[in-house]
Amino acid sequence: MAFDIIARAVAMAAQDKASRALLAGSPRIGLVDRITNLAAQSLDHAVELIVAGGHAGNGNATASYVSDALANAELRARFPLFCWADQKGRYFRLLPDAEGLIAVSAGGVIGTDKPDHSVNHQPGIQQALDYAAAIKANGARFDKAHYSLRTPLRTPTSDGSDINSDFTGHPIIINSRQEMRAAAGGTTLHRRCNDGSDPAILANTQKIAKNRHWRGGLIFLRGRTVRPADYDELATLILRGDWTLRGGIARSATGGLTGEEDYYKLNADGSGWDILDKGIWLENDRHVGDVVFDGMICIDGFRGELFYQGGRLHGSIYQKGRLELANTDADAFNPGPSFSRDSDRGEIIAEKIVIHDAHQALEGASGYGASRIGALTIRDCGMASGLMAGWWSDAADARDYTPSLSMGTVVVERSGEFWPLRWNQIERVILTDTFLRFGNGYFNVYGAHVGEAIVRVEGTPLAQAIAFSSNSAIAGSRGTYDCTVQRLICERTANGVKNNAQITTPVIWSQSLGDRLHVGEIMGETLKMPEAIGSPPDFGVAVGRIALKTTQFSVANIETGSSTLDLRYSYVGVHSSNPVGIWPVKLPSPQNRLPRGAQLHLFNDGTAPLAVQISATRLDRRMIMLKGGHAIFETDGYFWFPLTPHAVLSGNVTATMQKGGAAIAPGEMSDEVMLTVNGARPLMNVRVACTSVLPGSAQMLARVSADNTVAVRVRNNGSQPLTLPSAGYKVALDYLD
Structure with a gap:
C-alpha cells in the first residue's frame, strides 16, 4: 500500500506532457498512450507503474496503473475495464486518484455535455463502484454533466x-x-x-x-x-x-x-x-x-x-x-x-x-x-x-424514550395537511392553503410543540387552521395529548381576498382527547371562533388570548336550552331575546376536561343582562354581564376564575327628596323615589350616590323594592329640618353572594 500512495502522487504529476516526459526516464514507470493498447506492448519487468494518456482516446481519462499483488487474472476477470495485462501477461490495475476515487472515465465511461441516450453507461458505472469496493477505494468520480443508465x-x-x-x-x-x-x-x-x-x-x-x-x-x-x-x-x-x-x-x-x-x-x-x-x-x-x-x-x-x-x-x-x-x-x-x-x-x-x-x-x-x-x-x-x-x-404512549425531531422554519404551500407528529419541536410553520393536524384516525400525537404557526388562505378555503383529534382505539393510548402551539396567526393573502377564500375556524377539536393541549394565542382573521366538533370531548383544547377579526361565534340561547354552557366552544355568545330580567349562565366544569390555562370567552349577545353563577368558578358572587359585555375566564384545571372585572347594573333619577311634599324633619326619612333598573332583583347589593353636594346630615339609602325597580330615599340625621334641592341620584347594583 505504501507503493500505492507513491504511485498516486506520481500519477497526479503525470497529467501533462512535460511531467510525463520527466517520468519517461524512470525504469519503474512505463508510458502508454491508451490503456486499451497495453495488450500490444511488452513492458520491461522492472516497470511497476503505468501512466496511460487515455482510455478511448489520447488525453481522455489520463490515469495510473500499478502491478502489485492485487493485480491478477481474477481481478482482470471481474473488472476488465479497470485491470489490464500487457503482452507478457503482467497485470496492472487502476489506481485511485489523490482523493481515493476511481474515475469512471478511466474505465471508458465517457459521459456527455448534453443529454444523450445513445450509449448505456450503466455497466461501466456499476463496475467502477464495484472495483472501488474491491480495492477499498473511497468511491467513484464523474467528470461529465450527463450519463445515461439503462x-x-x-x-x-x-x-x-x-x-x-x-x-x-x-x-x-x-x-x-x-x-x-x-x-x-x-x-x-x-x-x-x-x-x-x-x-x-x-x-x-x-x-x-x-x-x-x-x-x-x-x-x-x-x-x-x-x-x-x-x-x-x-x-x-x-x-x-x-x-x-x-x-x-x-x-x-x-x-x-x-x-x-x-x-x-x-x-x-x-x-x-x-x-x-x-x-x-x-x-x-x-x-x-x-x-x-x-x-x-x-x-x-x-x-x-x-x-x-x-x-x-x-x-x-x-x-x-x-x-x-x-x-x-x-x-x-x-x-x-x-x-x-x-x-x-x-x-x-x-x-x-x-x-x-x-x-x-x-x-x-x-x-x-x-x-x-x-x-x-x-x-x-x-x-x-x-x-x-x-x-x-x-407503543402509542412510549414513555421510556424521549427523542425529538426539531425543525427550524417549515413552509408548506397547497399541500393539504401538515402533521406535527410525536416529539416534533418546530420553531415556525408558514402554511398556505394547508392546515395543521395533530392526530387522526390512524395515530395519536404527543409531545409536539410549535412556536408560531402562520396559516394563510390564497386560493383554497380552509375549514380550520389547526385540528386536534385522536384514535382512541389504539391500545393503552391516552389519545392525542401534551401538544402546544404558542401562537397562531390566521391570514388572507391579497389573492385570498380576491378569491373570497377564508379560514372558517381557527382551531377545532374532536373525539376523545388527552390533556395538556394548548393554543396560547390566536390572531388574525377567521369566520368563527375555536370550537369542538360533535359531542363535548373528554378533554378540550386550552385556548388562550383571542384577538380575531370576526363577528361569528357559537350562540347559546339560555331561554330555550340549558343554562349550562357547552364545553365544545371557547368563545360563546350568550343570547336572550327577552329584554326583561337577568338570565343565569352556568359555566361547564373544566376539571379533568380542560388543562390549566384554557380560557373561556363569553359575549352577551342578547338584550338583557346575564348573571354568571358561582358554581364551577372561584367567583365570590354571581358576575353580571351587561348587554354587549365581554368576559374572559381562565381555568386552573379545577375551576374558572375571572380575568375581567365585575360589571354592575346601574340607573339614575333626578328628584327633589321631601317628606310629604315638605322638608324632612330631624330623624325622619324622605319619601321613596322609584327608578327602573332592568335586571334588578331583591337581595342585590345597591349603592347610591348624588351628583350634587349634600349636607353632612343627609344619609342616602337605596334598596330593590321589586323586580327591575330600585327605591331611593334620604334620612335626616341632623337636628334641623332638611330641605334638599332637585338633584341627580345614581345607583349601582350587583349580587351579594
Missing part, C-alpha cells in the same frame, strides 16, 4: 416482491461504503428503459411475473443479514457535489396506492404508487449504513418513493447544502434511521430539504437521536404529512 433486466420469474433475494434489475447497486463525486459543474444520471427508450412509457418497461412491470429505480443499497463489527463495511452512500438523479417520469394526477389487495398494482396507464420504483432504496429489513447528501442534490421523477429506508436496521441521514425531491406518485421522503456510527440512536441531520409535486411529501420517522432539519419547504403535494420522532411501530 435499467438492467430483472429475472423474468421475479414478481418484484423478492427484494431480499433477487438483486437483478437495479441500475446502481451499492455494496459497501461508496462516495459518488459529481463533476465540477454538476452531474445528472438519467434512468432509461432497458432499450434506451423513455421510461415514462409503461409499454417500454420490462414486464415481470404477475403482470407487473419493472422500472428499476436508480440506486439500491444492499444490506446484510448480520451487522458487521466494522460500520464501514455496511453499504453507505455519499453523494458529493451537485447531483440530479432523474427517473424521467412526472407525477400523475392519480397518485397513491391503487389497490389494497395488491400494492404492486398500477393503473392501466402506469400511474399510481409503484413500490418497485424508488430513487434511492435502502434494502428492506437488512443492515445498511448511512446516506450522506453533500451539495445540491435533486431526486426527480420516479413512481415510487424518492428516498426510502425500509425496516429498522438502517443508518442515519446527513444532508448539507440542499436536497430537492420532486415528481412521484408516492412518498417523497420516507426515512427510518435506527442507528449511527457511534450509537443505536439513529438520526437525521439536515440543512435544507425542498419537496414538491409528490403524492405525499413526508412519511416515516427520524430515529431516537437528536434529529434536526433546519429548513423544510413543501409545495404542491397531495398531502404534506409529517415525520415521527422515534419509530412508527413504538
Whole structure:
C-alpha cells in the first residue's frame, strides 16, 4: 500500500506532457498512450507503474496503473475495464486518484455535455463502484454533466416482491461504503428503459411475473443479514457535489396506492404508487449504513418513493447544502434511521430539504437521536404529512424514550395537511392553503410543540387552521395529548381576498382527547371562533388570548336550552331575546376536561343582562354581564376564575327628596323615589350616590323594592329640618353572594 500512495502522487504529476516526459526516464514507470493498447506492448519487468494518456482516446481519462499483488487474472476477470495485462501477461490495475476515487472515465465511461441516450453507461458505472469496493477505494468520480443508465433486466420469474433475494434489475447497486463525486459543474444520471427508450412509457418497461412491470429505480443499497463489527463495511452512500438523479417520469394526477389487495398494482396507464420504483432504496429489513447528501442534490421523477429506508436496521441521514425531491406518485421522503456510527440512536441531520409535486411529501420517522432539519419547504403535494420522532411501530404512549425531531422554519404551500407528529419541536410553520393536524384516525400525537404557526388562505378555503383529534382505539393510548402551539396567526393573502377564500375556524377539536393541549394565542382573521366538533370531548383544547377579526361565534340561547354552557366552544355568545330580567349562565366544569390555562370567552349577545353563577368558578358572587359585555375566564384545571372585572347594573333619577311634599324633619326619612333598573332583583347589593353636594346630615339609602325597580330615599340625621334641592341620584347594583 505504501507503493500505492507513491504511485498516486506520481500519477497526479503525470497529467501533462512535460511531467510525463520527466517520468519517461524512470525504469519503474512505463508510458502508454491508451490503456486499451497495453495488450500490444511488452513492458520491461522492472516497470511497476503505468501512466496511460487515455482510455478511448489520447488525453481522455489520463490515469495510473500499478502491478502489485492485487493485480491478477481474477481481478482482470471481474473488472476488465479497470485491470489490464500487457503482452507478457503482467497485470496492472487502476489506481485511485489523490482523493481515493476511481474515475469512471478511466474505465471508458465517457459521459456527455448534453443529454444523450445513445450509449448505456450503466455497466461501466456499476463496475467502477464495484472495483472501488474491491480495492477499498473511497468511491467513484464523474467528470461529465450527463450519463445515461439503462435499467438492467430483472429475472423474468421475479414478481418484484423478492427484494431480499433477487438483486437483478437495479441500475446502481451499492455494496459497501461508496462516495459518488459529481463533476465540477454538476452531474445528472438519467434512468432509461432497458432499450434506451423513455421510461415514462409503461409499454417500454420490462414486464415481470404477475403482470407487473419493472422500472428499476436508480440506486439500491444492499444490506446484510448480520451487522458487521466494522460500520464501514455496511453499504453507505455519499453523494458529493451537485447531483440530479432523474427517473424521467412526472407525477400523475392519480397518485397513491391503487389497490389494497395488491400494492404492486398500477393503473392501466402506469400511474399510481409503484413500490418497485424508488430513487434511492435502502434494502428492506437488512443492515445498511448511512446516506450522506453533500451539495445540491435533486431526486426527480420516479413512481415510487424518492428516498426510502425500509425496516429498522438502517443508518442515519446527513444532508448539507440542499436536497430537492420532486415528481412521484408516492412518498417523497420516507426515512427510518435506527442507528449511527457511534450509537443505536439513529438520526437525521439536515440543512435544507425542498419537496414538491409528490403524492405525499413526508412519511416515516427520524430515529431516537437528536434529529434536526433546519429548513423544510413543501409545495404542491397531495398531502404534506409529517415525520415521527422515534419509530412508527413504538407503543402509542412510549414513555421510556424521549427523542425529538426539531425543525427550524417549515413552509408548506397547497399541500393539504401538515402533521406535527410525536416529539416534533418546530420553531415556525408558514402554511398556505394547508392546515395543521395533530392526530387522526390512524395515530395519536404527543409531545409536539410549535412556536408560531402562520396559516394563510390564497386560493383554497380552509375549514380550520389547526385540528386536534385522536384514535382512541389504539391500545393503552391516552389519545392525542401534551401538544402546544404558542401562537397562531390566521391570514388572507391579497389573492385570498380576491378569491373570497377564508379560514372558517381557527382551531377545532374532536373525539376523545388527552390533556395538556394548548393554543396560547390566536390572531388574525377567521369566520368563527375555536370550537369542538360533535359531542363535548373528554378533554378540550386550552385556548388562550383571542384577538380575531370576526363577528361569528357559537350562540347559546339560555331561554330555550340549558343554562349550562357547552364545553365544545371557547368563545360563546350568550343570547336572550327577552329584554326583561337577568338570565343565569352556568359555566361547564373544566376539571379533568380542560388543562390549566384554557380560557373561556363569553359575549352577551342578547338584550338583557346575564348573571354568571358561582358554581364551577372561584367567583365570590354571581358576575353580571351587561348587554354587549365581554368576559374572559381562565381555568386552573379545577375551576374558572375571572380575568375581567365585575360589571354592575346601574340607573339614575333626578328628584327633589321631601317628606310629604315638605322638608324632612330631624330623624325622619324622605319619601321613596322609584327608578327602573332592568335586571334588578331583591337581595342585590345597591349603592347610591348624588351628583350634587349634600349636607353632612343627609344619609342616602337605596334598596330593590321589586323586580327591575330600585327605591331611593334620604334620612335626616341632623337636628334641623332638611330641605334638599332637585338633584341627580345614581345607583349601582350587583349580587351579594
